[in-house]
Amino acid sequence: MGTDADFEPDGEATDDNVTHPMGTGPTLADRIPVMARRQSIREIIYYFSSKPVTTIPTVTSLNIDDWPAGQISVMWVHIVSDAFGSPVCVPVMLAKGPAPGKVVGLTAAIHGNEVSGIPTIQKIFHDLAPHICNLKGAVVAVPCCNQFGFENATRFYQDGSDLNRCFASAFKAEKGVGTATRSHQYCKNLFERVLANCNVLIDLHTASFGRHNSFYVRADMRLPSVARLARLVQPQIIVHNVRDARGICHVRIRSNGVSQVGTGGDGGGGTLRGAATARGIDSVTIEIGDSTSFNRTLIGMTYAGIARVLDDIGVVEVPEFRALDETRPPTVICSHSYWMQTDVGGVLDVVPRCAELVVRGQFLASVVDIFGFVIRKYVAPEDGVVIGKSTNPANVQGDRILHLGVVAPPAMFNDDGTIQRDVVITSQHGVICGD
CATH class of the missing domain: 2.40.50.100 (RNA polymerase II/Efflux pump adaptor protein, barrel-sandwich hybrid domain)
Known part of the structure; x- marks a missing residue:
């Protein structure tokens, strides 16, 4: 796969140092002339420039209609306030095409030490830039959902909560059931102010500290559109995982010959994927190897899978990734896991x-x-x-x-x-x- 240089911030944005996302394989940028590539890349604010070309704005929510079509925009979105009354923000990236279409959401580092989704999102946007004028719909990304956890190399939010268990309770409080804690309010605002724009959501995770993961996807495989997303990613494994409106995992368990409904799993549910699914957003979770480090091979597989999804739903044409990689073993699909x-x-x-x-x-x-x-x-x-x-x-x-x-x-x-x-x-x- 790629070299270390593939994941380092580039210098001044020229056609000479726009690297392939995962090494020498095809990228979204390979299909257009160099001059067009140079012009479009220089027009965006992005990490591969030596410094931002303008001040990055802070907004209270993402309203896609407020942002210009045919370019990539970056912003800070105010989610909550700290003890000084200052805004606590998340970074948001928006690739908005001139033509209507679906809105695809990408999220990473909701567990702050699960970092492989960050360069995956950065490279997706890097390679969307040359195609921005042909984009249909939009791609919205939050490359780091948990700034506190990322800065402190921890899974958790500042109050010790796991944000990916807080979405269900956040929306209960919205309906007058209980009072939302700081983490629940954070999750509610993150969803409503940014992610509610999406028709499709791909949440990027890794293993927790002290564990090693395969490249796998969690998805509700009962839903045709979600099952298609999961298969397009072409992971090693797909785990069928069902979430109700509260985010709780439901299965049917046969115990002593009697079939009964059971719940399982993750401290009561409350995941981002569960919240999105309950609101009609096709959603999958991708697990990309291990925490606190970049697994370049699995990042490359994730990049290809997301590119395949964007092509399949018509956001951008990526014929290089349209077909599944026939050199890889078939995906194993699991009914459940423990x-x-x-x-x-x-x-x-x-x-x-x-x-x-x-x-x-x-x-x-x-x-x-x-x-x-x-x-x-x-x-x-x-x-x-x-x-x-x-x-x-x-x-x-x-x-x-x-x-x-x-x-x-x-x-x-x-x-x-x-x-x-x-x-x-x-x-x-x-x-x-x-x-």
Whole structure:
């Protein structure tokens, strides 16, 4: 894939130093003349210039109609206020075409230490610039949703909350149910002032600290438009994950031969994807490897997947990425997933690789004491695929071992590739996972 230079801010914007997004492969800019490329890139405010060509404005909300068509704009959007009464803002990027069309939203770093989405968004906008006059609709991006978390290399917001669990409660408070905390108000305003503009939303994440992830997508595979988005990204794995209006994950679990509705997963839901889906926005979550670092290979795959989505829904023509990459293994689609957790403390060693298929009874991990004596061995409770794994050997009892996806059987799918609405899960060995 690319070199380190691919992710460094470029110098003065000329055609000579507009790099390929992920190395030497095709980019959105390859299809137009150099002179047109030079002129259009110089007209935008962007990180690859040595310094901004004008002051970046601060606004109270993003109203796409207020911004000029046929160019890329950047701004700060006021979300909440701090203890001095000063605005706390998020950076927003807008690529607005002259023709009408869908609005695609891209978000990153809602967990502040999950940073691989930031260069992904930057490169998407870098390569949209030459095509801006042919764009239909718009692309809206928030390259860092959680400034506090990003600055402090932490997953959480300044009050210790996980922002991606706060969206449901934020909208409950809006309806007079309870009082919204600072994190809930932050999420509500972020959604209403920026993301409510979108018809499609792609939320970019990575693994948490001390874990390693495959390249995978979470999506409600019952919905044809969402299932299509997920497949266009061409991840290693797709996890079917359903959210109701409250953001809570619902599945059907067969227990002792009796089918019943169950909920699972992530501390009560409240994800951005759940909030968007509940409001009619086609939404998926993409997991791009590990936190606090850039995985260039997976960033490249994500870039190609987003380009494919933009082409498919008609925002911009990108024939280079239109076809799926046939050199990559087929995407594995899971009906659900869960984390296995330890029941003893000690030094943890997890063996399988991410995206590896495992079978029931296969050895997965061991826990030894500090002297090296084996305390416990763990095996796969059923067939599945490794979505993610713990990489932190310092294991306290109850810590996570491995994120296991249960592969959806062919009978679960409709003819159009969606998953049937009345899904029955025939086994459950852990907590069903959310975003």
